[in-house]
Amino acid sequence: MCFIFSLNRYLLLLKSKSCLPNSKSTMVRCFCGQMAIVRTAWTDKNPGRRFWGCPKEVSIDVDSTCGFVGWIDPQMCERSKSIIPGLLRSINKLKTEVGKLKEENQMFKYDIGKIKEEKSKLKLYLICSWVFFGFVFFLMK
Numbered sequence: 001m002c003f004i005f006s007l008n009r010y011l012l013l014l015k016s017k018s019c020l021p022n023s024k025s026t027m028v029r030c031f032c033g034q035m036a037i038v039r040t041a042w043t044d045k046n047p048g049r050r051f052w053g054c055p056k057e058v059s060i061d062v063d064s065t066c067g068f069v070g071w072i073d074p075q076m077c078e079r080s081k082s083i084i085p086g087l088l089r090s091i092n093k094l095k096t097e098v099g100k101l102k103e104e105n106q107m108f109k110y111d112i113g114k115i116k117e118e119k120s121k122l123k124l125y126l127i128c129s130w131v132f133f134g135f136v137f138f139l140m141k
């Protein structure tokens, strides 16, 4: 905790010298000695809060990072911490629904294509039948 606090003070010093994190000249190294990258935390405690983190891969199963965390953004107020996760869940739920609706839309487009194909076939059959009946009518005269 103390280390993170001193790291944050160090980062604040860096911020005052350059416009962190937009400046490409800011260099922060993680515990592995690699150039840290800007990541965004999406936990309930720190929703949307940016931090310097290890550039190694982070996946759900395996976390191969060195655990380096250097916060860029200040800690959020309790109200933000309570509201933002709910909003994020709503957004994710809506995104899921949009995905399902897009799939459904694709299926409807496919069905419409088939219906149009069938419509043009039926139109052709109708025209052929009119020609046939006209021909029969002509022969009966």
Ligand SMILES: [Zn+2]
Binding pocket: 030, 031, 032, 033, 034, 053, 054, 055, 056, 065, 066, 067, 068
């Ligand atoms: Zn690292």
